[in-house]
Amino acid sequence: MNEAAWFPPSAEEAADIGGEIHALVSRLFPICRSITGEGVRRTLAILSEHVDVAIREVPSGTNVFDWTVPQEWNVRGASIRTASGKTVVDIADSNLHLVGYSEPVARRMPLSDLRAHIHTLPDQPDLIPYRTSYYSRSWGFCMAHCDYLALEEGDYDVVIDTTLADGSLTYGEVFLPGETEHEVLLSAHICHPSLANDNCSGLAVLAFLARALAGRRRRFGYRFLFAPGTIGALCWLAANEDRLSKVHHGLVVSCIGDGGGPVYKRSRRGDAMIDRAIEVIRCDGRKVTMVDFSPFGYDERQFCSPGFNLPVGLLQRSAFGTFAEYHTSADDLDFVWPEHLASSFRMIMDIIDVIETDRIPLNLSPKGEPQLGKRGLYSATGGHKTTPEITMAYLWVLNLADGSHSLLDIARRSGLPFSTIATAATRLEACRLLGDVQA
């Protein structure tokens, strides 16, 4: 494979990508999403403006493995008012105010009864928490603890104008075919309401990745999945069970727009190529923190269940549950920054670059070092105390190009970024010092 086979994003292309992604996050943020309903459909419609999204509808009641697709939930409004008509909570102010999948309610009740239905965060008294009750008929409101404490005794009028009825679960899929049958799965959950990092950022970054990849030569096919958490992933798995063996690499992407991390949770396999590839890329010059698989998180839980055991890991900036804004109203549009969205975009492009361009080089001059100086690849003056990184990359590639190490192996062993190793290999190939192992 020659250098021309894969084109990294041009500088022009990357320049404004952060701003563009942030603009998309901003359009997705206000929508009231859940695991079913019009919010998901509106979200997919916006994503469809960027890439060609196939919309799938799975009817309520459909059995998927151990689960059943629930009734479709839609929201027209939800509020709490004092007996005198003063609004104290209204979903119009924040989608987080209403517990996801709350059943319809319209009644007056004293505060003493209402308390059992109110969720707050006493340790973060100014923030509204995010809560759901998908599979247990219930209702509730979320509010800032300080507002909760200010509620006066007395009766309140609770109105939850929702519908829970047979309908369908909706998810979207983008597929970009590759030169081979092998596929890369990139998945982001679409079910969270107004939480910018979790996961408007994941949806937006993947949409722009799909757009960028659509114009490139691809060894692999790329499948983007925008599905509600758990039940959506299970619906996709059930619909595609006979072709899962095509998935050679995969990433679940969430919380990808803040300035932390990055953190990568390995696939259940632990040593899949995707797990190794992420060790050799950089994000804004930083290595990715690697953590071992655990069966809690996003849809890698489903992809990595023992019956599938797909090579899919979870890529994040700050890891879920570890940042103060997680699952609160502070996960808003100010929490995700264009520059972080851009560096995350480039990081995933670099990961894809590893997958697309890795190969096993063969040193064609393996006895001693070849003379790099006469080929312009080595300093003409000797004696310096330090060695440029690209020189070290030439030496590492030549030393390990014995037919048993891929470029990825060489990057891991040398501690150098894959991009530097790949550049070195390409130049050595141009000098005919390096050939390919014929598979």
Place this chain on the structure above:
Amino acid sequence: MNEAAWFPPSAEEAADIGGEIHALVSRLFPICRSITGEGVRRTLAILSEHVDVAIREVPSGTNVFDWTVPQEWNVRGASIRTASGKTVVDIADSNLHLVGYSEPVARRMPLSDLRAHIHTLPDQPDLIPYRTSYYSRSWGFCMAHCDYLALEEGDYDVVIDTTLADGSLTYGEVFLPGETEHEVLLSAHICHPSLANDNCSGLAVLAFLARALAGRRRRFGYRFLFAPGTIGALCWLAANEDRLSKVHHGLVVSCIGDGGGPVYKRSRRGDAMIDRAIEVIRCDGRKVTMVDFSPFGYDERQFCSPGFNLPVGLLQRSAFGTFAEYHTSADDLDFVWPEHLASSFRMIMDIIDVIETDRIPLNLSPKGEPQLGKRGLYSATGGHKTTPEITMAYLWVLNLADGSHSLLDIARRSGLPFSTIATAATRLEACRLLGDVQA
């Protein structure tokens, strides 16, 4: 195997166990023990009040591997008196005063000659050291260094009223048969005189373990060995050489009553099940510090010699040689506490619980996560920042129950205590989400 097959100690049973064990330690402490003699027999007689101990006598002169059973040593008295008749050292004050296996002496000698026979600890001047001379005819006294410095020049009358004569070496054995031929060996040395932690604690804890296990269903047979160090263990090994293959797991237990550690020294094999089991239990909520095998210590030296290589490790609270009280008169009844004896007892019960109940579970719903919520095993409300340990245990068990991981493997991989993993597995079995791999 169902949950009923193994019963952990009830709360009632555990409540006073520390006090009971300490009372037994207190009865054993004053006895003057060595590797042979009446002290060992009196000790075994007291242990026999708690469990059915088979007493073995091995005649002096018997060859055991590279060793010979020595003559039996008994003590009637030992003292040093000034020429004017003032007692300066008397074994009646502490069994440690007399070097173990001192030969009979009755003579007057000047202090200048006596000095060569006196052992002290200059760095711990108030404590009496513990010394022995089993295999080299000799005699000596141990005393506090400050008392030694106070000895005045002049003649002293030394009387060591001991006998060294043909007789036998004594050890005790308790065997509780199991449902299988496989055995667990639990061993404590019985040869140390008035040292509470080393090893009255080990003898007493094992006696109570034997009593507790006697009333339970047991997959494994349990063999408790109370034998003098080195030569006693060798006698047992020689007598049981043809059946050592039945020993599937084993522990040497010593210094088990203080508040340190726990510390576990792995068997020579290093990855025996006992070595792995101890990684997943807790003692008062603390993990056990694991150290690799080394060929110095207690009778694991014999069990782990290359000709036997049994899967036997050493379990201690504070490791021998590392605590200031070790082998001194400060290792007394105040150094071992009822609560530490109780937590050590429970720790060993928990280890046995791993051995008895480990199994390879099989996820019967391996495609995606099964829906735990509908079975009451998952929070009805979603969105919380943290996850209860038992929920993590369900997810870990389900994720790794692919037929190639035992509960012990799952506990090690997850970092959760075995007891939590086992509880989760039992509940998942009750829900028919988990079955057993048929061996």
Place this chain on the structure above:
Amino acid sequence: MNEAAWFPPSAEEAADIGGEIHALVSRLFPICRSITGEGVRRTLAILSEHVDVAIREVPSGTNVFDWTVPQEWNVRGASIRTASGKTVVDIADSNLHLVGYSEPVARRMPLSDLRAHIHTLPDQPDLIPYRTSYYSRSWGFCMAHCDYLALEEGDYDVVIDTTLADGSLTYGEVFLPGETEHEVLLSAHICHPSLANDNCSGLAVLAFLARALAGRRRRFGYRFLFAPGTIGALCWLAANEDRLSKVHHGLVVSCIGDGGGPVYKRSRRGDAMIDRAIEVIRCDGRKVTMVDFSPFGYDERQFCSPGFNLPVGLLQRSAFGTFAEYHTSADDLDFVWPEHLASSFRMIMDIIDVIETDRIPLNLSPKGEPQLGKRGLYSATGGHKTTPEITMAYLWVLNLADGSHSLLDIARRSGLPFSTIATAATRLEACRLLGDVQA
């Protein structure tokens, strides 16, 4: 193999070795060396006073793998003078002043033109750097930055009286045959001019090692190579390509006379016996810092190229490039000390001792510990808190002498020095507790 088969250096032999080696370093230091020329020949002539060096000459233009032997370079003089005749730089003051392989020059030029040919170290303004330009026709001077700053504007007369002409590359080889065909390669580069640690120290230490080994019984043959860096090693490899399989162990030795480290860079194989042997020796009581192979450094780059992949590592005190004196005029005779040269000499002798004497012992009394006390190998008095190192060595050797561990394995596992383990094994063999595994 019995103890007599290998004799470590006697105390007398070792006593003055540091002074003798330093005296040799002092004779080698003033010579103006490069990768070819009379400097190399004069250096080899001095080494030949100590050991029997075979001199090899390889004609200019000879192809060796990807390289060609360059023309021979010789220097008669080099200076920079002001127009008024004042000398500002003269190679007579330091060989470092002239860039290695500078082509002949005789011309007047203004300082503004001269600057491009002057190398300094702004961060170490009092030191002269070391620079070369072997394979690119060029010329230049090196000087202290403070002197460079003091140069006044105006014209300067530059004279470089060198010759670059067909001739030959010279290297030296010492071979001491062994009882077997297997060889140990010990290599030091001979091409650096007046740099005491890098590498007069390596040349001198190896010369004394060769002299010391010449008088001993040797299982292995020892091949000492004194060759110019890269091209010299390649010449040797090309001349010996058909017999490289005889090289079972090897070391490149450089920077071996300062007080740092030691640091050992493993061979490319990473687990060659030489890599493991160095873990179990000590230098002045210190362990050797082990670092993994990297393809930058001295001639291990050639020996460990993928086409050869010889089991050769790099042994240094302070690692090249990490000490302030590296490749500067501060790497002078005061930087290398007799005591460090002596401890390095002894360290390499100890490494050779591992290679020569390692064997797989077999415990002839493997059931339980044999009774060491009756053989005088164990303290007669028991109960001490600590155990002498030699006692631990007896126990480790006996415990691991199961036919699958060599003395080197036992030293690594126990953490004890090889010398202690070897002493223990020899004494246990004398007691017939240990035999040899018959290969």
